Amino acid sequence: MxxxxxxxxxxxxxxxxxxxxxxxxxxxxxxxxxxxxxxxxxxxxxxxxxxxxxxxxxxxxxxxxxxxxxxxxxxxxxxxxxxxxxxxxxxxxxxxxxxxxxxxxxxxxxxxxxxxxxxxMTAYGTSYHALVDRAGVSEGDTVVVLGAAGGVGVAAVEIAKLLGCRVAAAVSSERKAEFVLERGADVAIRYDREDLRAAIRDFTDGKGADVVYDPVGGSVTETCFRSLRWNGRLLVVGFAAGKIPSLPLNLALLKSASAVGVFWGDFVVRYPRENRANLVQLKEWCEQGLIRxxxxxxxxxxxxxxxxxxxxxxxxxxxxxxxx
Ligand SMILES: NC(=O)c1ccc[n+]([C@@H]2O[C@H](COP(=O)([O-])OP(=O)(O)OC[C@H]3O[C@@H](n4cnc5c(N)ncnc54)[C@H](OP(=O)(O)O)[C@@H]3O)[C@@H](O)[C@H]2O)c1
Known part of the structure; x- marks a missing residue:
C-alpha cells in the first residue's frame, strides 16, 4: 500500500x-x-x-x-x-x-x-469536549473563539451556536471573516487589525466574555484573559501562533476566572465511553444537517x-x- x-x-x-x-x-x-x-x-x-x-x-x-x-x-x-x-x-x-x-x-x-x-472527529470532538465537558457553557453565554476559521475554531463556532451561546469569531482576514459569519458566528472580529479587548467589550456590552476558546496562544491569550467576566473561563486548546503564553495569576483571583486545559487526544484514551457519547451527539447533529x-x-x-x-x-x- x-x-x-x-x-x-x-x-x-x-x-x-x-x-x-x-x-x-x-x-x-x-x-x-x-x-x-x-x-x-x-x-x-x-x-x-x-x-x-x-x-x-x-x-x-x-x-x-x-x-x-x-x-x-x-x-x-x-x-x-x-x-x-x-x-x-x-x-x-x-x-x-x-x-x-x-x-x-x-x-x-x-x-x-x-x-x-x-x-x-478531531475538530468536533475537541470543541465539544472543550465547550461542554471543560467549560460547561450554558444558553446565553458569550463565547469568543480565536483562530475561528481554522479546524477546531470553526467547529467551536458551530457547536457554541447550537448550544445557544452568542459567538464572536476572531480571524485574521476578510475572507475568513465572511466564512465564520456564514458558519453562524454572531460577529467577526479582525484581531489582526482591531483592538481585541475593545471588540470583546463591545460584543459583551462591557461585561466581558463568559468563555474564550483559544487554539492560538501567543500575545492574544493574556488580552483575552483580561477580557473575561466574573467566573469566566479561558479554554487552553493550542498554540498555533508558536508561543506558549504566561498569565499573571492575580487576574484569575480578581475575576474568579479560570484557565481550563483541554487535551482531547488524552480524553479519548482515558475516557473512551464519555468520548463515544459525545460523538453520538455530534453524529446526530451532523446527520440532522446542523454541523458539517x-x-x-x-x-x-x-x-x-x-x-x-x-x-x-x-x-x-x-x-x-x-x-x-
Ligand atoms: N488541545 C487539544 O485537544 C487539541 C485538539 C486539536 C487541536 N489542538 C491544537 O489547536 C491548534 C489549532 O489546530 P487546528 O488543527 O485547528 O489548526 P488550524 O486549522 O491551522 O487553525 C489554527 C488557526 O490559528 C490561527 N493562527 C494564529 N497564528 C498562527 C500561526 N502563526 N500559524 C498558524 N496559524 C495561526 C489561524 O487563524 P487566523 O489566521 O485567523 O489567526 C488558524 O486558522 C493547534 O495548536 C493544535 O495543536 C489542540
Missing part, C-alpha cells in the same frame, strides 16, 4: 510517499481502508519533532481518518468488517490502510463522504508537504484532507 513516511525530524519537507507493507490488526484492533485522512496542525508539530509524543523513526504520520473496516483483530466485538468509521489513532492515517484500536473508532455520519468524515465539516482543499499523498505549508501559512478555511 502507499503511505506518507516520516524518516527524520526535518518537518514537512522531509516527508515522502512510498510503498509500505499493509498493517495487521493486533488484539483489540481493526484494519481500516481509508477513504481520506484529515490533516491537523498537530501533524506539522509531530513530523517536526515538536509534539508531546515522539514516535520512533521511521513512522507514518496522520492523526485521523475515515473509511471502511476490512479486518477485525482478536477480541473485537464493537466493530465489524464493512462498518464505515471515523477514527483518531494519533499516528498512521496518512496511508491507504491503518490498524488502530477499535476503541478509538466511531461510526461515521451517514451523510458525509469519506473525505468530509476524515476531518470530522468544510473541506477547503484535498491534496494527494505526494503533496503532503504542500498541504502542510498551506495550513502553516494560515490559508485554510476549515480543514484540508489527504488522499492516496
Amino acid at each position: 502507499r503511505a506518507v513516511v516520516c524518516t527524520a525530524w526535518d518537518g514537512p519537507a522531509g516527508l515522502a510517499a512510498r510503498q509500505v507493507p499493509e498493517p495487521t490488526p493486533g488484539p483489540g484492533q481493526v484494519q481500516i481502508a481509508l477513504g481520506g485522512s484529515g490533516l491537523n496542525f498537530a501533524d506539522i508539530l509531530m513530523v517536526s519533532g515538536q509534539y508531546q509524543i515522539k514516535p520512533d523513526l521511521p513512522f507514518i504520520p496522520g492523526f485521523e481518518g475515515a473509511g471502511t473496516v476490512t479486518e477485525v483483530g482478536p477480541g473485537v466485538e464493537s466493530v465489524s468488517v464493512g462498518d464505515r468509521v471515523v477514527l483518531f489513532s494519533g499516528i498512521g492515517c496518512f496511508a491507504e490502510k491503518v490498524a488502530a484500536d477499535a476503541i478509538v473508532t466511531a461510526p461515521a455520519p451517514d451523510n458525509l463522504t469519506d473525505i468530509e468524515a476524515a476531518t470530522f 465539516p468544510h473541506v477547503d482543499r484535498v491534496f494527494s499523498f505526494d503533496q503532503a508537504p504542500a498541504a502542510m505549508a498551506y495550513l502553516a501559512e494560515r490559508q485554510v478555511l476549515g480543514r484540508v484532507c489527504l488522499v492516496p
